[in-house]
Amino acid sequence: xxDLSSVLSHFFDTLGSTVRDVLPIVIxxxxxxxxxxxxxxxxxxxxxxxFVYVVLGLSLFLMGLxxxxxxxxxxxxxxxxxxxxxxxxxxxxxxxxxxxEYYWVYLFSAAIxxxxxxxxxxxxxxxxxxxxxxxxxxxxxxxxxxxxxxVSFGIALGSYRIVAGDPLHYYILAGYxxxxxxxxxxxxxxxxxxxxxxxVTTSTVTVPIVTxxxxxxxxxxxxxxxxxxxxxxxxxxxxxxxxxxxxxxQLSVWKGRKELD
Amino acid sequence: xxxxxxxxxxxxxxLRDLLPIIIVISFFQLVVLQQPLPDWGAILLGLLLVxxxxxxxxxxxxxxxxxxxxxxxxxxxxxxSVVWLLIFAFCLGFGTTIAEPALTAVAxxxxxxxxxxxxxxxxEEMLEQYANGLRLTVALxxxxxxxxxxIRILKGWPIHWMIISGYLLVMxxxxxxPxxxxxxxxxxxxVTTSTITVPLVTALGVGLASSxxxxxxxxxxxxxxxxxxxxxxxxxxxxxxxxx
Numbered sequence: 001x002x003d004l005s006s007v008l009s010h011f012f013d014t015l016g017s018t019v020r021d022v023l024p025i026v027i028x029x030x031x032x033x034x035x036x037x038x039x040x041x042x043x044x045x046x047x048x049x050x051f052v053y054v055v056l057g058l059s060l061f062l063m064g065l066x067x068x069x070x071x072x073x074x075x076x077x078x079x080x081x082x083x084x085x086x087x088x089x090x091x092x093x094x095x096x097x098x099x100x101e102y103y104w105v106y107l108f109s110a111a112i113x114x115x116x117x118x119x120x121x122x123x124x125x126x127x128x129x130x131x132x133x134x135x136x137x138x139x140x141x142x143x144x145x146x147x148x149x150x151v152s153f154g155i156a157l158g159s160y161r162i163v164a165g166d167p168l169h170y171y172i173l174a175g176y177x178x179x180x181x182x183x184x185x186x187x188x189x190x191x192x193x194x195x196x197x198x199x200v201t202t203s204t205v206t207v208p209i210v211t212x213x214x215x216x217x218x219x220x221x222x223x224x225x226x227x228x229x230x231x232x233x234x235x236x237x238x239x240x241x242x243x244x245x246x247x248x249x250q251l252s253v254w255k256g257r258k259e260l261d
Numbered sequence: 262x263x264x265x266x267x268x269x270x271x272x273x274x275x276l277r278d279l280l281p282i283i284i285v286i287s288f289f290q291l292v293v294l295q296q297p298l299p300d301w302g303a304i305l306l307g308l309l310l311v312x313x314x315x316x317x318x319x320x321x322x323x324x325x326x327x328x329x330x331x332x333x334x335x336x337x338x339x340x341x342s343v344v345w346l347l348i349f350a351f352c353l354g355f356g357t358t359i360a361e362p363a364l365t366a367v368a369x370x371x372x373x374x375x376x377x378x379x380x381x382x383x384x385e386e387m388l389e390q391y392a393n394g395l396r397l398t399v400a401l402x403x404x405x406x407x408x409x410x411x412i413r414i415l416k417g418w419p420i421h422w423m424i425i426s427g428y429l430l431v432m433x434x435x436x437x438x439p440x441x442x443x444x445x446x447x448x449x450x451x452v453t454t455s456t457i458t459v460p461l462v463t464a465l466g467v468g469l470a471s472s473x474x475x476x477x478x479x480x481x482x483x484x485x486x487x488x489x490x491x492x493x494x495x496x497x498x499x500x501x502x503x504x505x
Binding site for chain 2: 007017020021022023024025027028029032033036037039041042043046047048049050051052053054055056057058059060061062063064065066067068069072073076079080085104108111112114115116118119121122124125126128129130133134168169172173176179180183188189191192193195196198199200201202203204205207228229230231232233234235237238
């Protein structure tokens with residue numbers, strides 16, 4: 001059963017740490033506003049209330065994730081990568097596990113990458129802004145889904161890389177080459193937004209579960225060292241959204257052209 | 262009445278945003294792992310909090326974070342003091358990153374990797390020193406990134422040349438950096454930008470690009486986050502090369 005007092009103390013802990021995270025930002029903003037810019041902001045009271053909403057919202061959001069999703073998601077990542085999930089107890093575990101055996105892990109990586117990205121608050125923020133700035137040409141959900149597809153593919157490929165034990169930088173190099181080629185062909189207005197979407201995807205919701213996945217894989221796959229091979233999933237998750245967002249823009253241009261013909 | 266209706270609508274759309282996670286987790290728990298969902302009460306309460314929290318966050322975003330970011334960008338643009346704007350950009354990047362909990366966690370882990378690899382001695386003091394150095398390096402790199410990104414908006418430089426040269430630098434440094442730091446360096450680009458920094462920095466960029474003549478908010482306003490995810494990779498590898 002849920003114990004009210006423990007829920008409350010959990011809430012105040014989370015609130016405290018969120019306030020601590022926001023404090024430097026508030027100090028910088030207020031400092032510059034008062035000391036350098038020296039001009040009043042329109043609707044002060046509304047802005048302050050907005051900040052209160054953000055802090056309160058983020059605290060509730062984090063606390064809810066910690067109650068409902070993180071423990072389950074993290075233990076799931078550990079269980080799916082464990083060797084006794086892959087083999088029946090009477091089966092002999094080979095010294096080298098073929099990479100196809102981990103198909104549930106790849107599926108889980110792709111599904112969890114997509115679903116956590118769709119819920120990522122900072123991505124929602126950027127999508128709302130992009131929609132406003134582009135005058136509605138860029139759809140909020142269109143952008144979010146293309147980013148989520150990129151993360152999904154990135155994390156699945158990243159999990160495969162950990163299982164296969166390939167060097168990280170060859171994958172990243174190949175990804176960069178694709179990004180550079182796409183930059184040349186993609187519509188000019190989408191390029192900065194696409195570059196940004198790489199950085200915003202991995203935040204509050206995605207990082208904890210993906211980290212657990214990477215560590216779980218690197219510590220259970222025979223021959224991998226969790227210290228050295230567990231990293232890299234976040235890098236994959238930041239690289240592939242650039243490719244899918246530029247791809248999405250390219251597709252819409254082609255579609256538009258076809259309709260004109 | 263209308264505001265209650267708006268709130269209700271917003272909560273429904275937050276619930277829709279969370280639906281994919283709920284489906285994925287339940288499917289894997291019930292069908293693949295074939296285990297019951299533990300502690301129903303906590304899960305339901307947690308989901309309710311997540312939905313309310315996300316709704317509040319988005320309300321606050323449009324009331325507080327976006328307006329303040331854009332209003333400050335406009336004030337700096339009309340004041341015309343480039344130096345102060347650059348100092349502000351640096352402080353925003355540095356100040357928000359140094360306190361970022363995800364970065365603290367990654368830095369501590371990186372110190373352990375370095376100790377395991379025999380790059381630093383594995384005593385407590387050395388580990389902490391290494392982790393703090395790394396945090397400072399990443400925060401500095403994000404400060405410089407936002408500053409550089411603001412200069413780009415002011416000058417109207419095309420972003421792709423800068424980012425592509427950054428990638429080139431990353432690849433060259435990968436060759437020379439100690440292998441154990443490469444994975445952490447690549448990941449550090451993604452963890453630096455927090456949920457509150459992203460909307461603020463985006464509003465700042467878009468606000469600047471819309472208040473400067475001849476700049477297009479779509480082409481010039483976005484891109485600050487991209488710089489903030491690229492420079493940490495370069496700086497962390499540089500740090501690794503310097504320390505060893």
